[in-house]
Amino acid sequence: MKGIPTVLITVSPEVSAQMRPPRALYPNGFKIGNSLGKPNMRELQVQVLRDALSLLTQNTRPGKIIKRDYPDYGEYHEPPRVKT
Amino acid sequence: MSFSRKCVPFTPFDGELAKSTVALVTAGGVHLKDQDGFNIADELGDLTYRIIPEDVNAGDLMVTHHHYDHSDADQDINVVFPIDALRALQQEGFIRGIARKHVGYMGYTMQLKAMYEGTAREIANEIDKGSRADVAVLTGG
Numbered sequence: 001m002k003g004i005p006t007v008l009i010t011v012s013p014e015v016s017a018q019m020r021p022p023r024a025l026y027p028n029g030f031k032i033g034n035s036l037g038k039p040n041m042r043e044l045q046v047q048v049l050r051d052a053l054s055l056l057t058q059n060t061r062p063g064k065i066i067k068r069d070y071p072d073y074g075e076y077h078e079p080p081r082v083k084t
Numbered sequence: 085m086s087f088s089r090k091c092v093p094f095t096p097f098d099g100e101l102a103k104s105t106v107a108l109v110t111a112g113g114v115h116l117k118d119q120d121g122f123n124i125a126d127e128l129g130d131l132t133y134r135i136i137p138e139d140v141n142a143g144d145l146m147v148t149h150h151h152y153d154h155s156d157a158d159q160d161i162n163v164v165f166p167i168d169a170l171r172a173l174q175q176e177g178f179i180r181g182i183a184r185k186h187v188g189y190m191g192y193t194m195q196l197k198a199m200y201e202g203t204a205r206e207i208a209n210e211i212d213k214g215s216r217a218d219v220a221v222l223t224g225g
Contacts, residue, residue, distance in 0.1 A: 003095030004212050006109075008222040021222075022094040033153045035112075035223045036169060039160035045169040049221065050178060053101055056219055062092040 007052045009035045013065045014082040024065040025052040029076035037073055044072050099218060106173075107183035107217035108136075109207060111191025112157060112164035112225040113149030116140065121148035122190040129193030131203045135210065136186040142168055151192040152225035164223055185215035191224055 006023065010016040011034065013026040027048050030037065037044040051068055060066060113122050115134040122130040136145070145161045147154040157164045165188065173179050187207050193199045211217050 002212075003093070004208060004217070004220050005095045005097035006220045006222055010224060012224065016224075020090075020092040022092055033156050033225050034163050035225065036163050036166045039156050039163055042162070042169065042172070045162050045166050046172045049166050049169045050173060052221055053106065053173070053179065053219070056097040057101060062094040 005056055007055050009048065009052050010065065011035055011077075012080050013067070015080055017063070017065055018082065020063040021065070022062050023055045023060055025055060026065050026067045026079075027073065028067050028069045029078075030070075030073060031075070031077035032080075034073075037070070041072065044070060097219060101179050101219075102177060103180050104218040105181040105183050105216065106170060106179050107211045107215050107220045108165055108167065108170065108186040108223070109211060109220050110165045110186075110188050110223045112152070112154065112188070112223060113147045113190040114145055114157070114161060114165045114188035115148065116144055117146050118144075121146075124148060124150040124190075128195050129199075130190045131193060131195060131198055133187050133189035133203060133207055133210075135214075136165075136167075136188055138182050138184050138186070140167060140186075145188075149190055149192070149225065154225060157225070164225055166221075166223075170221075183211070183215040183217035185210055187211065
């Protein structure tokens with residue numbers, strides 16, 4: 001079985017990290033329900049998607065979640081924390 | 085094939101995005117309006133998934149999910165299932181194509197083993213053999 005290269009877009013990075021995703025993007029401060037941004041903000045959505053896909057061609061460390069800032073989102077929501 | 089709990093399941097991507105076909109897989113409870121919704125009455129969650137065709141209109145999709153606020157997705161499905169954003173990337177040549185099939189499922193489940201061993205495998209098969217995607221983008225809600 002060869003496998004399928006994947007990239008995850010997560011808005012709960014601590015939760016997602018527990019599953020050790022091969023590649024993952026966390027748009028900083030995006031709330032749950034807004035993985036790609038807000039409704040009808042197409043340019044922002046395209047940018048987030050482009051950045052997520054770009055991780056496939058970057059030498060990211062498997063299991064590491066990459067955080068990127070998108071000021072156009074205009075808000076910051078604290079992501080869920082995992083209790084240790 | 086089973087993995088150690090400490091493994092990172094990683095498949096290398098050795099191609100070029102500009103020559104690649106991309107599939108979307110969302111756990112955000114997305115499905116076509118004329119498909120059955122996910123069972124939100126079942127406390128254990130719903131292990132089923134839906135196939136979403138490549139030529140879908142965003143307006144024909146909806147969300148059935150009771151574990152996140154999907155009011156924004158109700159307005160614009162692209163916030164969790166970025167099909168139009170993906171089309172824009174194809175138009176600009178960033179990716180070559182959009183996979184024939186995409187998948188929506190309801191990621192909430194209390195039956196982790198069944199999800200892991202059953203649903204996840206079936207979805208992987210759909211994406212790999214059914215849609216012949218080169219890569220998959222996963223989203224939650």
